[in-house]
Every structure is written in C-alpha cells, then in structure tokens.
Amino acid sequence: MPLPPPLSSHDAEHAATLWVAHQPWLLARLQQRLRNHAEAEDVASETFERILHTRRLRSLHEPRAYLTTIAKHILLRNWRRRDLEQAWLEALAQCAPACHPSVEERAILLESLTRIDQALEGMSPKGRTVFLLSQLDGLTYAQIADRMGLSISMVRKYMAQGLRQCMQAMDQQAAG
Known part of the structure; x- marks a missing residue:
C-alpha cells in the first residue's frame, strides 16, 4: 500500500490526542477479548494506523465506536487468514515431503x-x-x-x- 501524504500539523495533533485518549481503552478491551498482550497491541496499533490512512480524524464523533469497528474488521481478517493458513498447511501435509x-x-x-x-x-x-x-x-x-x-x-x-x-x-x- 502506498504511503499517504504526511499529516497536517492539525491532523497530527488530533491523532496524538485520539491516541492518548483512547489507545489504553482499546488495548484493554482487546487484551480482555484476545488474552494475548502482543496480539492486542498489534491490533490496537493497526487500528490507529488505519484511521490515519483514511484521514477521518476530524469527522470522528464517536471515536470508541469507530475504533471498535475497525479493530473487529482487523481481528476478523486475522482470524480468516489463520483459518486459511491452517487449511493450507493441512493440505500440504498430505503431499509428499519432496513436493513441499x-x-x-x-x-x-x-x-x-x-x-x-x-x-x-x-x-x-x-x-x-x-x-x-x-x-x-x-x-x-x-x-x-x-x-x-x-x-x-x-x-x-x-x-x-x-x-x-x-x-x-x-x-x-x-x-x-
């Protein structure tokens, strides 16, 4: 994915405020759900990164609802990828080792x-x-x-x- 243009100073300030105000809450929510600190941190970081890429900082009226929605999409994508990887590994296990x-x-x-x-x-x-x-x-x-x-x-x-x-x-x- 190409890098977005740099944030304006106002947007960067807004992003920092959003991070400080909501990142601990999102991280705690994800840790409770995932029971894995490292994965929760990854998802929380990716959630904020996505918001920065979409440039929706100023229009967020319900930031926690929006953060939750983005985080859920990331979790679903990650779980789907794991399921796909597991199915692929199971299929690969049925092949002769020389074909791996x-x-x-x-x-x-x-x-x-x-x-x-x-x-x-x-x-x-x-x-x-x-x-x-x-x-x-x-x-x-x-x-x-x-x-x-x-x-x-x-x-x-x-x-x-x-x-x-x-x-x-x-x-x-x-x-x-």
Missing part, C-alpha cells in the same frame, strides 16, 4: 491465497460460488448454470468479476 515448497515459496503462496480470499470475499455469495465451482471443481459454465439455476451469460458475468478481482489482488501483491 521452500519457506520463501510458502510465504508467497500463503500471501497469494490470502489476497485471492480477500478478493472473493468482495463478491456476492452467488458470484463466489460460481467462481469456485469453475476454478476448483472444474465445472463448465453450462453445468454451473444448470446447478445454480442461472443463465450462462450470468455465469460468464460472475466469472469475469471473479477473475478481475483476483487479478487486481495479484497486481496489488506484485506492487506491494
């Missing part, structure tokens, strides 16, 4: 899977199902249309959307 990728290749593959997962998360449930039936199950567009009660042109539309979102996710990975 190197540590570097594993990191790249896991990052790619995470980006694709995020891209598909942005699709409608029907669109995601169409895409997965095609890409994972190898069904033809006609088979998918029949199974889901859709027209073939609608299946094409969902596939184009899924491929476009996956390509954007992979482009972001390459740029990052």
Whole structure:
C-alpha cells in the first residue's frame, strides 16, 4: 500500500490526542477479548494506523465506536487468514515431503491465497460460488448454470468479476 501524504500539523495533533485518549481503552478491551498482550497491541496499533490512512480524524464523533469497528474488521481478517493458513498447511501435509515448497515459496503462496480470499470475499455469495465451482471443481459454465439455476451469460458475468478481482489482488501483491 502506498504511503499517504504526511499529516497536517492539525491532523497530527488530533491523532496524538485520539491516541492518548483512547489507545489504553482499546488495548484493554482487546487484551480482555484476545488474552494475548502482543496480539492486542498489534491490533490496537493497526487500528490507529488505519484511521490515519483514511484521514477521518476530524469527522470522528464517536471515536470508541469507530475504533471498535475497525479493530473487529482487523481481528476478523486475522482470524480468516489463520483459518486459511491452517487449511493450507493441512493440505500440504498430505503431499509428499519432496513436493513441499521452500519457506520463501510458502510465504508467497500463503500471501497469494490470502489476497485471492480477500478478493472473493468482495463478491456476492452467488458470484463466489460460481467462481469456485469453475476454478476448483472444474465445472463448465453450462453445468454451473444448470446447478445454480442461472443463465450462462450470468455465469460468464460472475466469472469475469471473479477473475478481475483476483487479478487486481495479484497486481496489488506484485506492487506491494
């Protein structure tokens, strides 16, 4: 992700005030929920970083509600990533050791899977199902249309959307 432009002195002052006023509260709330101090600190820091990137400092009327919402999104993303990583490791365990990728290749593959997962998360449930039936199950567009009660042109539309979102996710990975 590209760096945002520097904060104005007023925004930087507002960010510091927000941090001092609400970071201890958010950290305590996260520690209570996670029971892991280091993870709670990471999520709290990322929450404030996100707010800085969105430039919504002046428009926050309910900062704790907004911080809670951002933190929940971060937690869900982290948990989803862990679940994805666990599923991938379980699948990898079924392969012969000679087929296992190197540590570097594993990191790249896991990052790619995470980006694709995020891209598909942005699709409608029907669109995601169409895409997965095609890409994972190898069904033809006609088979998918029949199974889901859709027209073939609608299946094409969902596939184009899924491929476009996956390509954007992979482009972001390459740029990052």
